[in-house]
Amino acid sequence: MNSYMQDRIKGFTEKNENKARFLIKCPDQPGIVSTVSEFLFKQGANIVESDQYTMDPEGGQFFMRIEFECPNLMKNANKIEKDFQPIAEEFHMDWRIMYVSQLKNVAIFVSKEPHCLLELLWEYQSGDLMANIALVISNHDTCREMVESLGIPFYHIPANKDIRQEVEEKQKQLLKEYEVDLIVLARYMQILTDDFVKNFKNQIINIHHSFLPAFIGAKPYERAYARGVKMIGATSHYVTGDLDEGPIIEQNIGRVDHRDNASDMKKIGQSIERSVLASAVKWHLEDRIIVHENKTIVF
Amino acid sequence: MNSYMQDRIKGFTEKNENKARFLIKCPDQPGIVSTVSEFLFKQGANIVESDQYTMDPEGGQFFMRIEFECPNLMKNANKIEKDFQPIAEEFHMDWRIMYVSQLKNVAIFVSKEPHCLLELLWEYQSGDLMANIALVISNHDTCREMVESLGIPFYHIPANKDIRQEVEEKQKQLLKEYEVDLIVLARYMQILTDDFVKNFKNQIINIHHSFLPAFIGAKPYERAYARGVKMIGATSHYVTGDLDEGPIIEQNIGRVDHRDNASDMKKIGQSIERSVLASAVKWHLEDRIIVHENKTIVF
Amino acid sequence: MNSYMQDRIKGFTEKNENKARFLIKCPDQPGIVSTVSEFLFKQGANIVESDQYTMDPEGGQFFMRIEFECPNLMKNANKIEKDFQPIAEEFHMDWRIMYVSQLKNVAIFVSKEPHCLLELLWEYQSGDLMANIALVISNHDTCREMVESLGIPFYHIPANKDIRQEVEEKQKQLLKEYEVDLIVLARYMQILTDDFVKNFKNQIINIHHSFLPAFIGAKPYERAYARGVKMIGATSHYVTGDLDEGPIIEQNIGRVDHRDNASDMKKIGQSIERSVLASAVKWHLEDRIIVHENKTIVF
Amino acid sequence: MNSYMQDRIKGFTEKNENKARFLIKCPDQPGIVSTVSEFLFKQGANIVESDQYTMDPEGGQFFMRIEFECPNLMKNANKIEKDFQPIAEEFHMDWRIMYVSQLKNVAIFVSKEPHCLLELLWEYQSGDLMANIALVISNHDTCREMVESLGIPFYHIPANKDIRQEVEEKQKQLLKEYEVDLIVLARYMQILTDDFVKNFKNQIINIHHSFLPAFIGAKPYERAYARGVKMIGATSHYVTGDLDEGPIIEQNIGRVDHRDNASDMKKIGQSIERSVLASAVKWHLEDRIIVHENKTIVF
Structure with a gap:
């Protein structure tokens, strides 16, 4: 990679070091949005963007993407993921958190x-x-x-x-x-x-x-x-x-x-x-x- | 209105008698999504669709639209709105709930x-x-x-x-x-x-x-x-x-x-x-x- | 047909009584455009719109559509078509003239x-x-x-x-x-x-x-x-x-x-x-x- | 220009050495298309593409673009343009012929x-x-x-x-x-x-x-x-x-x-x-x- 792109990428990762994306897929049931957003709030995170979709309102599949910011994100990443584990199990979630500063x-x-x-x-x-x-x-x-x-x-x-x-x-x-x-x-x-x-x-x-x-x-x-x-x-x-x-x-x-x-x-x-x-x-x-x-x- | 349209509208309002749309505008701050979704969950409501947008992530304006279903909605409408009042005041919200079965x-x-x-x-x-x-x-x-x-x-x-x-x-x-x-x-x-x-x-x-x-x-x-x-x-x-x-x-x-x-x-x-x-x-x-x-x- | 549409159609056909469309398909060869346009000119016709396309420049198929106006068109239609016959045969044309005032x-x-x-x-x-x-x-x-x-x-x-x-x-x-x-x-x-x-x-x-x-x-x-x-x-x-x-x-x-x-x-x-x-x-x-x-x- | 582009351009100009585009603008009157296409036919040219437009059918402005091929085009270019001059004057044409092999x-x-x-x-x-x-x-x-x-x-x-x-x-x-x-x-x-x-x-x-x-x-x-x-x-x-x-x-x-x-x-x-x-x-x-x-x- 040339130095121009190195600088650009460095600028991007620094700007987004506290930003992450939460992807969730699980069977639909009441309380998912409430539980997840409360969890994030307690972690000190602010929701920047949030989208959800239920494939069939009655007894269907629920999908959600939340983009959030959280102070000292990378230091707390492990703790956040560990703390979320019980919620994920309760709702039978297929989930992952992607950290924006970790370029693919x-x-x-x-x-x-x-x-x-x-x-x-x-x-x-x-x-x-x-x-x-x-x-x-x-x-x-x-x-x-x-x-x-x-x-x-x-x-x-x-x-x-x-x-x-x-x-x-x-x-x-x-x-x-x-x-x-x-x-x-x-x-x-x-x-x-x-x-x-x-x-x-x-x-x-x-x-x-x-x-x-x-x-x-x-x-x-x-x-x-x-x-x-x-x-x-x-x-x-x-x-x-x-x-x-x-x-x-x-x-x-x-x-x-x-x-x-x-x-x-x-x-x-x-x-x-x-x-x-x-x-x-x-x-x-x-x-x-x-x-x-x-x-x-x-x- | 002719009888064909009367039937059609009757079908629509009956199908949507428990559906409403929640529109919110307020200054952005952490905890809005969490608080609102928890409120709806406690009312027994299920969130069908949810969209949000923050006009400028830092210190900006927050907008949200939630479509939800709630058993016996029209009977509880007054209570729901009254219960929400303190939250609305806390977050300085400009808000309204629109009931789908009440055609404009x-x-x-x-x-x-x-x-x-x-x-x-x-x-x-x-x-x-x-x-x-x-x-x-x-x-x-x-x-x-x-x-x-x-x-x-x-x-x-x-x-x-x-x-x-x-x-x-x-x-x-x-x-x-x-x-x-x-x-x-x-x-x-x-x-x-x-x-x-x-x-x-x-x-x-x-x-x-x-x-x-x-x-x-x-x-x-x-x-x-x-x-x-x-x-x-x-x-x-x-x-x-x-x-x-x-x-x-x-x-x-x-x-x-x-x-x-x-x-x-x-x-x-x-x-x-x-x-x-x-x-x-x-x-x-x-x-x-x-x-x-x-x-x-x-x- | 109701009287409103009758009037509208009457207006259209009167306005277009001298207008026709010439559709031609034949093997490509030099001189087609020249011959057809000269023919129309000699009939006293003015070309309003003209499009052509050759499917493959070398030895291909030629297509043309000409919209023209000609005084006393409907009186002369038979003569025009008869006069064109020799040209059509020379160029092996598949052709027809459609008269705009004859609604389909x-x-x-x-x-x-x-x-x-x-x-x-x-x-x-x-x-x-x-x-x-x-x-x-x-x-x-x-x-x-x-x-x-x-x-x-x-x-x-x-x-x-x-x-x-x-x-x-x-x-x-x-x-x-x-x-x-x-x-x-x-x-x-x-x-x-x-x-x-x-x-x-x-x-x-x-x-x-x-x-x-x-x-x-x-x-x-x-x-x-x-x-x-x-x-x-x-x-x-x-x-x-x-x-x-x-x-x-x-x-x-x-x-x-x-x-x-x-x-x-x-x-x-x-x-x-x-x-x-x-x-x-x-x-x-x-x-x-x-x-x-x-x-x-x-x- | 690098050699790759030189080759490509050489290929293009050779392929199109006999191709030109005829652009005409003049007051509308009967006989323009016929006269121009007959002129090209007599020069041994074959019309590849032809478009025309009259800005206002009655007494308006006429525009035409003809793409044609003609054997030994570049040798005859001067003669073609000179021969066309009387026609151009008769119809008060603003015109030019652009030779495709002469890249801009x-x-x-x-x-x-x-x-x-x-x-x-x-x-x-x-x-x-x-x-x-x-x-x-x-x-x-x-x-x-x-x-x-x-x-x-x-x-x-x-x-x-x-x-x-x-x-x-x-x-x-x-x-x-x-x-x-x-x-x-x-x-x-x-x-x-x-x-x-x-x-x-x-x-x-x-x-x-x-x-x-x-x-x-x-x-x-x-x-x-x-x-x-x-x-x-x-x-x-x-x-x-x-x-x-x-x-x-x-x-x-x-x-x-x-x-x-x-x-x-x-x-x-x-x-x-x-x-x-x-x-x-x-x-x-x-x-x-x-x-x-x-x-x-x-x-």
Whole structure:
């Protein structure tokens, strides 16, 4: 990382050293909000932002995200989490507290097309995407220069179907070495094995270049052109074992008309892909997403 | 009101007889969420939806909207409000509880162009706009048939600058008689007096046919055409003494190009006006809007 | 038709008595534009609007739409068409001239849900949709009143799978009687037979309540909800023998989030359906659409 | 320019060596389309794309853009233009033929904020913006590295109100030296003198960070926040002597809500500015824009 980004990140973490995000998922019942907010109040915390959602008012699933500030947060983090344990058990909560000053380590996987990578790097430089971009892994060498010029390590690991396992071994070693929390597939054109995906549940974000579930699989722009659609789209989603079937985080579309051939659609689509992927990554980094079955709650 | 709408409204109020919305505005300080949610829990209420916003984290203004359900709500309403009084005083709250089963009485003001009125009537019939449309007042007689065919009283009160006071007297009498809570100016082309507006603070919603603050005042489509804009818009806002300067509730836009003359823009604009006004009215009816100075918080 | 619409239509046809639209499709070669425009010039016609498109610059398909005005057009129509014949043959053209003052006769098919029908009727009344709405056919009786109040004949023909042939016989007889040029399926929930569809090639417009090709077939909103999409859409298309596979005319989408259940999606979708269907019908009535294989060129 | 871009540009100019765009503006009268297309046919040209527009059907202004291909175009260019002269005189045409292989020389002016510059450089690299980016001029030195890394000359000319004339002298000298055809103000925060602007009529494109005519002048995001708008926008336009009053080329908007402060609006706005400016520049480079009085016709 270059010194400019080091300064920027230092400024961010210092400013947010007492800020955290509380994510909760549990069966709905009366008293959850009251109990959690009273708990935070007793810890001396101030609630900055709070969102909740009940999937089905009667006997349903309850989701909550609270952003709070608390003096001396990092010193008290262990105590807070320990004190909350009994409440969590009483309400059968699936919960976690994420500390804003602990930036997530991100690995970006890319192939030849650089547009999504470039968008992420640009938002990173501009301070809109607060994370530690730890490394970039690519099965081609084309993007090396733009990555290394920012002081980010770049690893070229050639890949194809036949050496998939071997490739993933190398990747997993790097991900471990850099303590990666989030993998972004920024138009990485290789399929990951089930085994790899299971190791990073809800930690791999992919961009698919169609408005899913339309045009699942390969060559979506060509197929969109053949079908004669009047709009094309892009979808960011968490990766699961089923290709292009994981929980959708964000989608957007752009207008095309009869004058646009498959190659025009691809160009129009690229700018949609860029913003849809960047939004999904930002929301993940801000701990705004709770995955429930095959859906996302985005607070 | 015809019998079809009577049945529909009866169904809605019965289904929501135990539902209410809690709106709070106060100086920010720790413990508000905790105190309010604990209060509701002790009343036996279950929080269905909750939103909050602090205008400036340090020493700012706090806003909250809670939707809750409570057994035997209407029997206990007085007690709940009385019990809350000490809390409200402690936190210097500006607050109200709105009971969902108590439908708001709405008066629609219209001139000759019926598109906004028709949209409201259509959403009313389809059950998307839950209110009691008590009456329609117009300075022309053109819309009488479409209003009366739904069993809604229609009053034709001719108006012009010179008889403004006299006209408003008649209007105020009708508004009082029908116990009106909300006035919707659905392209009503007469200016209201300051005195009239003050009587209905944050209770009059207007639709302006431009993307405010562009093209304040008369003939916005003609002026948009003259300026050569590439998009036109519409704005719904609460009416204040300053023409077109009240708190904005919703805006939207549509694309135009050089082929569209002022009359084409008007047609394109009408469908934007329809949806922008309908959204604003729905959000008001659902008690989603808190006005603060010259802005709206829309939960 | 009521007298208000009679006057409006009379005004429109008189104003456009000398206006026509020329639609051409042929193999691309040099000289087409030159020849056609010279032909029109010699007829004394003035070109008001002209669009062209070549599907593949080298050896491809050429499409053109010209809107022109010509003195005494209807008296000379036969002569113009006859004079053009040799040119059409030389360039192997598929062509037609549509006279603006000859309004198309439209039949609307509807089931229970009235939102698309209402939108069409509203645009018809406001003068945005210039056609002769000749009749409405429904398998339910629910929409009778709103149709007949405009002076438009309403036919209730109950339908189900088992009596499909018998039903279509009745429909075809009515379509013949009213000399119908265009059938609009405004949420008509019955499947038409291949035989029926073949009789009205590129003359039946349907609205499908999804962003095709996603969610082909039944219950698209329920399936969109189950998949957890972040946008829902609607598609208008010409009907062919393959369900939901015909040439797409227009699509649009709306944003949804995790709070929207299938029923919310349906409400949001209805307003998209309305505008997408209305656009398609208008473009068809204005002779803006040329169908080529399974695609539409929309000028 | 680096070798990668040299190759790409060479490929583009070779592919388009026989392609040109014909732009015409004249009083409307019968026979224009016929005469021009016959002229092109006789030159052996094939019309690839053709658009026309008459500003007011009766006695109005006629505009046309024709894209054509012609064997040995560059050898015959002089002859074509000379042969067309009598036609141009007969119809009182304001016209020009632009040869696609003659790339325009572009100068980008920028201050500190790099987002618009970066977007243009990125579209330039990806081949979407076909021009010769001849130089970048800035009143700060911050963007030097990103410009020079692409082999594009970067000139740092410090500027302020007091030395305006001196600064513009230096700029004009550079623009002359590089034979610049188009100046793009990519968030250049200095006002140009009337004299400078007159020298480059319809050759300077600016991006203004509001939905003009709302928030003309300084600090539009701050003022948008103060007004409580629900959407913010950006406008690209040709620069004239009147600040922010020149012919609008493109506009777009993005949604904001009460949670977005002026700084959030600025971030949201930046991505709108990027795409709105890039579109305007592309349309200019593709000779799609005709300026008429204070409006643009964008074909």
